[in-house]
Amino acid sequence: MSPTVPDLIPTADAATLPKTMTAAVLYGQEDVRIEQVEVPRAKPGELIVRVSAALTCGTDLKVFRRGYHAKMIRPPALFGHELAGIVAEVGEGVSEFAIGDRVVPINSAPCGDCYFCERHQENLCEDLIFNNGAYAEYMRITPRIVEKNTLLAPSDLPLEFAALTEPLACALHGLQDSHPRHGDTVAVIGGGPLGLMLIHAAALYGCRVIAVVKYDAQVRVARALGAEHVVQILSSMSSNDVTRAVRELTPAARGVDIAIEAVARPETWEQAVDMVRNGGVVNFFGGPETGTHVQFDTNRLHYGDLTLKATFHHTPAICREAFHLIASGKVQADQFITGHAPLADLKSAFARLLDRGNDGNHIKTAILPNGAHPLGKAVR
Template sequence: MGQKMTAAVLYGREDLRIERLPIPKAGAGELVVKVHAALTCGTDLKVYRRGYHARMLKPPIPFGHELAGTVYEVGEGVTAFREGDRVVALNSAPCDVCYFCRKDQQNLCDDLLFNNGAYAEYIRIPARIVEKNTLLVPEELLFEHAALTEPLACVVRGLEESQAQPGDLMVVIGAGPIGLMFMQAAQIAGVRVVAVVKHDAQVDAAKTFGAEWVVQTTKVEDPIAAVRALTPDHRGVDIAIEAVAVPETWQWAVDMVRKGGLVNFFGGPASGTKVELDTNRLHYNDITLKATFHHTPGTVRRAFDMIRNGQFKSRETITGRAPLAELDAVLQSYLKRSRQDGLGDIKTAIIP
């Protein structure tokens, strides 16, 4: 019998169990990482609530995907890492040979390799992720801050794909973890941000993360008019980022953007969701609609640099800590708050 570890396993809808599993072994090209911090994430919460993720996991399966830790075991042939190295290992890696990878769309790779199981004492990192998407973490950087690389890399891709330029005016609809990250990344890039939020506590959070103006939907009659009123001649913003993932806010985003502007539908609604859009407005105003999914090795490194050099507000993003045994209670509290007032921690670091 090999050594055992504690790990969270998702069995289905809101069915998460803390179990004793064998510590994984490192095969050729692989690493086993001792997890020092695994972060809660909106995608994890969505998966926990729905019981599956079409692209990333089918239960029962070890759970969680934002992590940093130290190398515990080095597989045969690995030369870039040694036992004891501090690392952040991403949750996926592209093949770099398929049609989409050759088109510089590695996030859409036909063979995108996903890895889950961050909510555990140890995790095995597949060879391809070791090779393409595992980075050394400097001594001065906290593990929980390094673990922010994955969600920030998705945001960085979203920002780059939205063609944001310094001085642009951008609206970010939603002040969950991803919305707040967008505000912060936009501010770092010299983009001016209008935040659209719902709850009182989100007003302060949006300002902390870089919003110059905040429109609170419960305090205005028409959020679209309120946002346009902040722009010259009420013409609308240059870029609209939708980070709520409901049809109404998709429609708001289209109506908040100026002629020739761009809308990025970043929030991923449930499968089968349909949205009605004004085709006249889209056509005659030359509006670009796009969506951005996941990250690439390039945006991973750019996000990591923002965290490492202190530009990104990592300390303000990690607002809670809990042991692995309390993970289910943490996720339940997030669900409860999202159904009630949307308040609470931005991200919780689970410390195995």
């Protein structure tokens, strides 16, 4: 099992908060700087959380590479969104949380009143607010997230594991949107963090999982997370070869019941359609860049009676389901955290993730802004 982050000593009095802190600030494309900034103070309805662990993720990596995110962040801005920590200050009017509580603040919260929220599609909320700033010693949690999407972590749950709640919620949403039945055969294309979470979630739901991955390390982890079969993409294989290999693992080579694409490339979107059986479901979970186009055989879609679906983000209810799966121990959380690093090494951690293609060994790095030692000793 990976080493776990110890609980940090909770702040006894909000007045003892320091005036400045170390934080990662995004200025633009591959321009993240570790700086000293003011420690936020809690306004009415808010929490200030001392960050125990902030996890790297594919979304943050895309933001780092592109220098912005249209919905989530515009530079210059504090950066990072997967975290867990200890409440250090409680704003006026907050009664559900107290200083010293171990919490998981999710990165967004819906309004609850718009057209989409009233139809239980909170992920599409017209006023969905996002929070960033996890790569820092302290983080402000806004009132709506405090009210709707901040979870109390039990004392026996390592906080770096609790920080996996948000990405796992995205994976659960994608799986649930595909309406799996116990015993269904599900192909997941992609061995990145979310692809591996989709593999694990499908296995936990009682599905037969075929993982389609590229690197040796991803083969090992996919099997450990419940994949019954693994198709490893080799440089000599064409797209048709990959599709054929998946189909041959199904009865009469008819194809899988559900194909979930988690790579975000046009060719893998098309591949997912080719490997699903007639009457099956395709979920385009990976989101390609704006302006990307794909081509499908309309005859295949129509006469194959296929359901094409895409899934975005998560909802508060799904976040709670993901959190309970992690807290129960059903999720192999230690498989997803493959490294620990201080905040000063954030850019190096991103560089390792960008170079993941060389070995596939890096999944998520737990960034430890407050100096926790990866062997479980607090660093003062």
